[in-house]
Amino acid sequence: MEEQVKDPVIEGPQNATENLQNDGDKEALERKAEFFAGLLEPSNGGLDPSYVGMRRLLLYRKAFSGCNQRRDWECNGKGYVAYRNYIRRLKNWDHLQRTSQPSTPGGSGRWASSPGPLSLGYERDSWNSNKDMHSFNFNGSRRISFSSTASEAERLQVFKEPGYSFIGMHCLFDSCKASVTVVKFGHLSSDLLAYGASDGSLIVCRVAEPPSILHQLKGHSKDVTDFDFSSNNQYISSSSMDKSVRVWDIGKGHCIRVVYGTTLQLCIRFHPVNNNFLLVGNANKEITVINFSTGRLIRKLALESEVTAIDTDHTGQFIFAGDFQGCIHSIKVNSHTGALSRAHRNHSGVKRKAPTTTVQFRTFSLLARGPVLLTCTKDGSLSFFSVSLEVGGYLTLRCSLMLAPRAWNIQASFCPLLSLEKGEFIVSGSEDSNVYFYDLTRPKHPCVNKLQGHGSPVIGVAWNHGENLLASSDSGGLVIVWKRAKMEG
Numbered sequence: 024m025e026e027q028v029k030d031p032v033i034e035g036p037q038n039a040t041e042n043l044q045n046d047g048d049k050e051a052l053e054r055k056a057e058f059f060a061g062l063l064e065p066s067n068g069g070l071d072p073s074y075v076g077m078r079r080l081l082l083y084r085k086a087f088s089g090c091n092q093r094r095d096w097e098c099n100g101k102g103y104v105a106y107r108n109y110i111r112r113l114k115n116w117d118h119l120q121r122t123s124q125p126s127t128p129g130g131s132g133r134w135a136s137s138p139g140p141l142s143l144g145y146e147r148d149s150w151n152s153n154k155d156m157h158s159f160n161f162n163g164s165r166r167i168s169f170s171s172t173a174s175e176a177e178r179l180q181v182f183k184e185p186g187y188s189f190i191g192m193h194c195l196f197d198s199c200k201a202s203v204t205v206v207k208f209g210h211l212s213s214d215l216l217a218y219g220a221s222d223g224s225l226i227v228c229r230v231a232e233p234p235s236i237l238h239q240l241k242g243h244s245k246d247v248t249d250f251d252f253s254s255n256n257q258y259i260s261s262s263s264m265d266k267s268v269r270v271w272d273i274g275k276g277h278c279i280r281v282v283y284g285t286t287l288q289l290c291i292r293f294h295p296v297n298n299n300f301l302l303v304g305n306a307n308k309e310i311t312v313i314n315f316s317t318g319r320l321i322r323k324l325a326l327e328s329e330v331t332a333i334d335t336d337h338t339g340q341f342i343f344a345g346d347f348q349g350c351i352h353s354i355k356v357n358s359h360t361g362a363l364s365r366a367h368r369n370h371s372g373v374k375r376k377a378p379t380t381t382v383q384f385r386t387f388s389l390l391a392r393g394p395v396l397l398t399c400t401k402d403g404s405l406s407f408f409s410v411s412l413e414v415g416g417y418l419t420l421r422c423s424l425m426l427a428p429r430a431w432n433i434q435a436s437f438c439p440l441l442s443l444e445k446g447e448f449i450v451s452g453s454e455d456s457n458v459y460f461y462d463l464t465r466p467k468h469p470c471v472n473k474l475q476g477h478g479s480p481v482i483g484v485a486w487n488h489g490e491n492l493l494a495s496s497d498s499g500g501l502v503i504v505w506k507r508a509k510m511e512g
Contacts, residue, residue: 188507188508189474189493189505189506189507189508190506190507190508191505191506192476192503192504192505192506193230193234193492193504193505193506194230194234194504195501195502195503195504196218196226196228196234196236196501196502196504197500197501197502198226198236198500199218199220199222199224199226199500199501199502200222200500201220201221201222201224201500202220202221202482202497202498202499202500203218203219203220203221203482203483203496203497203498203500203501203502204219204220204221204246204247204248204432204482204483204496205218205219205247205248205249205250205434205482205483205496206218206219206483206484206485206494206495206496206502207250207251207252207483207485207494208485208486208487208488208492208494209252209256210252210253210254210255210256211488212252212256212487212488213487213488213489213491213492214229214230214231214487215227215228215229215252215256215273216228216229216230216487216494216502216504217250217252217259218483218494218496218502219247219248219249219250219261220246220247220500221245221246221247222246223241223242223243223244223245223246223247223263223265224239224240224241224243224247225239225240225241225243225247225250225259225261225271226238226239226240227239227240227259227273227276230487230492230494230504234504237273237276238273238276240259240261240271240276240277240278242269242278242281243261243263243265243267243269244263244265245263245264245265246263246264247261247262247263248262248263248264248287248288248289248290249261249262249289249290249291249332250262250291251291251292251293252293253293253298254293254295254298255298256273257272257273257274258270258271258272258273258279258293258298258315259271259273260291260292260293260301260315261291262288262289262290262291262303263288264287264288266283266284266285266286266287266288267281267282267283267284267288268281268282268284268288268291268301268303268313269281269282270301270315280315280318281318282301282313282318282320284305285307286305286306286307287305287306288303288304288305288306289304289305289306289329289330289331289332290303290304290330290331290332290333291303291304291333292333292334292335292342293315294335294339294356294358295335295336295337295338295339296338296339296358297339297358297359298315299314299315299316300312300313300314300315300321300358300361301313301314301315302333302335302342302356304329304330304331304332304333304344305329305330306329307329308325308326308327308328308329308330308346309323309324309325309326309330310323310324310326310330310333310342310344310354310363311323312356312361312363314361321360321361322360322361322362322363323363324354324363324364324365326344326346326352327346327348327350328346328347328348328350329346329347329378330344330345330346330347331345331346331347331378331379331380332344332345332379332380332381332382332398333345333382334382334383334384334396335356335384336384336386336394336410336412336416337384337386338412339356339358340355340356340358340412341353341354341355341356341366341412341415341416342354342355342356342363343382343384343396343410343416344382345378345379345380345381345382345398345400346378346379347378347379348370348376348377348378349370349375349376349377349378349379349400349402349404350368350369350370350379351368351369351370351379351382351396351398351408351418352365352367352368352369353365353366353367353368353369353415353416353417353418354366354416355415355416366415366416366417367415367416367417367418369408369418369420375402375404377400377401377402377404377428378400378401378432379398379399379400379401380399380400380401380429380432380433380434380435381397381398381399381434381435381436382396382397382398383396383397383398383435383436383437384396384410385397385437385439388409388447389445390407390421390446390447390464391407391409391421393409393410393411394409394410394412395407395408395409395410395421396408396409396410396418397435397436397437397449399433399434399435399451401428401429401432401433402428402429403425403426403427403428403429404423404424404425404426405423405424405425405426405435405449405451405461405463406420406422406423407420407421407422407423407447407449407463408420408421409421422447422463422464422466423463424449424461424463424466424469426451426453427453427454429453429454430454430480431454431480431482431498432482433451433452433453433454433480433481433482434451434452434482434483434484435449435450435451435452435484436449436450436451436484436485436486437449438450438460438486438490439486439490440490441490445464446462446463446464446465447462447463447464448460448461448462448463448471449461449462449463450484450486450493451484452480452481452482452483452484452495452496452497453480453481454480454481455480456475456477456478456479456480456481456497457473457474457475457477457481458473458474458477458481458484458493458495458505459472459473460472460473474493474495474505476503476505477495477497477499477501477503478497478499478501479497479498479499479501480497480498481495481496481497482496482497482498483495483496484496490507491506491507491509492504492505492506492507493505493507
């Protein structure tokens with residue numbers, strides 16, 4: 024016996040709420056339509072009879088058409104909820120137009136086109152508001168996660184994020200046989216890419232068509248912990264677990280300077296204003312300033328713990344250093360003499376003591392209305408700070424996100440162009456072999472997209488200057504360059 028559909032309770036004769044699926048008589052259907060039309064527009068002695076008649080006729084046609092549609096849904100095994108969602112879908116038609124086609128990559132790096140409004144509305148009929156939806160698939164490859172606490176508008180908004188639409192893999196590099204620990208694009212470059220590995224190799228490539236490897240820079244005997252491009256992309260400086268700092272000439276493809284230290288060199292930056300200065304953090308709890316031309320140590324500043332990640336502001340007046348305990352230090356630096364002085368120490372974003380894996384400065388953020396700093400620690404904590412450069416680089420925690428703890432030194436990066444529209448977006452690697460995009464302004468549902476294609480934990484991520492290419496590296500030695508879809512309008 025087929026399941027009967029429960030209609031809304033309507034005051035009136037009992038036969039007005041009979042099951043329309045069992046009533047195949049057209050006359051009975053017409054009578055029900057006429058009855059519903061009478062309920063919608065009851066007779067009123069104060070109105071013109073011709074107006075009442077015309078109004079009754081129009082409502083009768085509307086009710087008759089609705090009865091037919093209801094019967095069609097019921098004959099297909101659907102119920103009142105499906106019919107209600109069908110009507111709601113038509114009302115939201117304009118919000119589901121294909122003005123943008125965001126796509127979430129599936130396994131193996133292949134992409135499926137976005138479904139049209141009809142298929143989206145049909146899938147929404149099966150949503151259960153009492154359960155969380157953890158894996159919602161389109162064509163077997165699209166996966167979007169969200170919770171039942173999200174409103175209908177928020178659910179529809181998931182499909183309207185043009186910034187996260189990727190059209191595929193632009194190219195990949197798999198020549199490295201060791202873990203690729205760091206990957207970066209050249210300074211203000213959309214084409215120049217480099218990545219360092221745990222076997223000590225540093226590889227420089229071009230990603231323009233056709234992609235090619237320019238140089239394999241060999242000299243380090245242990246892991247490359249960090250590297251940085253000079254402002255003109257003529258040189259690369261690198262730090263390593265072999266206790267040395269090297270400077271490479273990209274054009275010639277060989278090492279032009281080696282500075283040997285007494286401890287592990289963990290992070291490095293060219294000074295943004297005076298490229299003759301190299302700023303290096305080491306395992307001896309120090310930040311050192313090295314003269315690039317002479318290779319001599321100019322200055323050093325002792326901190327409380329090993330310095331694991333650093334970055335500078337755009338003016339070169341401040342160094343922001345993350346240490347092994349997860350604290351962030353604001354340090355003043357003189358661009359002429361290299362003199363260092365401590366300004367502030369911030370640990371408000373630290374819940375547990377964990378090494379800092381990422382420190383990244385950005386000149387402006389709509390959310391903070393000024394310069395900001397992103398930090399990431401090994402316990403999975405992402406922290407977003409506003410920076411007061413006029414107050415000695417003082418940091419104020421604006422928001423944070425707690426992810427799963429990591430065994431690898433997984434890095435994160437700002438998404439500057441995406442954040443100009445709305446939200447504050449971050450891209451990060453993960454140990455489940457995916458690249459994730461997060462919006463820090465959505466604490467309940469921060470994940471907005473993910474890229475799938477790696478087969479090992481994703482460690483490094485980096486945007487090119489135009490932010491149309493995203494590079495990611497994994498522990499298996501693979502580097503993938505993803506191509507973002509062009510935003511329409």
